[in-house]
Amino acid sequence: MKAYIFPGQGAQFTGMGLDLYENSPLAQGLFEQANQILGFPITDIMFEGTAEQLKETKVTQPAIFLHSVILAKTLGANFKPEMVAGHSLGEFSALVANGVLSFEDGLKLVSKRAMAMQKACEAQESTMAAVLGLEDVVVEEICENIDGVVVAANYNCPGQLVISGETSAIDKACEVLKGKGAKRALKLPVGGAFHSPLMEPAREELAAAINNTTFNEPICPVYQNVVAKAVDNADEIKENLIAQLTAPVRWTQTIQQMIADGGTEFIEVGPGKVLQGLMRKIDRNVAASGVVV
Template sequence: MNAYIFPGQGAQFSGMGLDLYENSSLAQELFEKANEILGFSITDIMFEGSADDLKETKVTQPAIFLHSVILAKTLGDNFKPDMVAGHSLGEFSALVAAGALTFEDGLRLVSQRALAMQKACELQPSTMAAVLGLDDDIVEKVCATTEGVVVAANYNCPGQLVISGEIDAINRACETLKEEGARRALVLPVGGAFHSPMMEPAREELAAAIENTTFSKPSCPIYQNVTANAVTDENEIKANLILQLTAPVRWTQSVQQMISDGATLFTEVGPGKVLQGLVKKINREAQTASATLEA
């Protein structure tokens, strides 16, 4: 069975999407539509901007979404998913690719999500840290016993978990995790504590936008970050999407469940190969590939 997976923030690169724009009239049309919807020329930044330009939250999230979704749409009849999943932001790309959201609504939600997250980050300084080489339960225990707000945020693959929370609490947790035997506990250069209770203001803002958006039944099950289970019910999809900003990304569990449900090939749709690497670390037997315009 074919599983299509969609990357999240961090996969951006200068020049992203230009090959699609130059080689597909459909891609061109969708990129121009995106510029109209966003009210600024995101294509200029994607195609010609610097790495710093692309790091701006209001640009990063829509840019990755556009690269992934437009690539999926240019595949035409070659895009035949039996199941889809996306990492954090990538869940929105997956929902559009599977027909649960229109391109326009998906882009508007992603743009609102980016701005809401930026505002939440500015309300209170916060951060995230990558923890390597420890079992999940040890990391969870350290988070639970550390003073302040610190939670497990991204279950990326066995032995790689990202924690999220208040700066002081993250620093304290990192020290304890090193004492517990972590190979690394490294604070990440991110704007805030994504997938933690500190995103509550953003969750509330995004919830209103999601509630006012029409969702359709997807063409195949989507394995959502919050539950790591196959979902096809529109109301359940919406509820999980609202919870996503303050809940952990259960990527390890999602991939394991997809394999258990019959996935044999994982095709990454969008910039980079980060998710393919994670899939291989979760299950070495899994086949992975990158979606390409020529496919």
């Protein structure tokens, strides 16, 4: 089965989407529509902005979503997903790709999510850290025994887990993790503690927006971050999407389940090659590629 996977925050780069805009009238129209929906010219920042400007959460999340979704739409009749998944933010791209959300509604929700997350980040000093070279269970146990809020947030691939929480708790956890043999326990340049309990205010804000949005039945199953299995019911998809902000991204488990369910060819749709790299670490025997523009 053919699976399409969509990247999350961190995949952005200066000039992203410009080739699509210049070579496809369909893409051009969708980018212009996006500028109208967002109320600011995001294409200017995507095509010509600095890395610093692209790092702003209110820009990053819609930019990656737009690149992914518009790229998928330019594939036309060649785009026939049998299963889809997205890493964190990428789940919104996956839901537009499998017909659950319209382009416009998906973009509005992503913009709302970005703003709500930004606000939650500013309310409390928090961060995330990448931990390499330890078993998941060891990292989870250490997090449980640290004072303050620190949790496992992104299960990216075997031996690579991102933790999230209060800055002081993350600092302490990194010390302990290194002492337990982690190859690296390094703080990430992110705005705050994504996929942790500290995102609760953002979850509540996003829940209201999601509950006021029409979700259609999907054309193929979406494998959601929170449950790491196929979901094809619109109400369940909503619930999992809301829970995603404070729950971990179970990416390793998601990909393993997709393979177990018959996924044989994985195609990354969007900027960068992060997910292709993770695929090789999760299962080297499965084909992983990107879309050639």
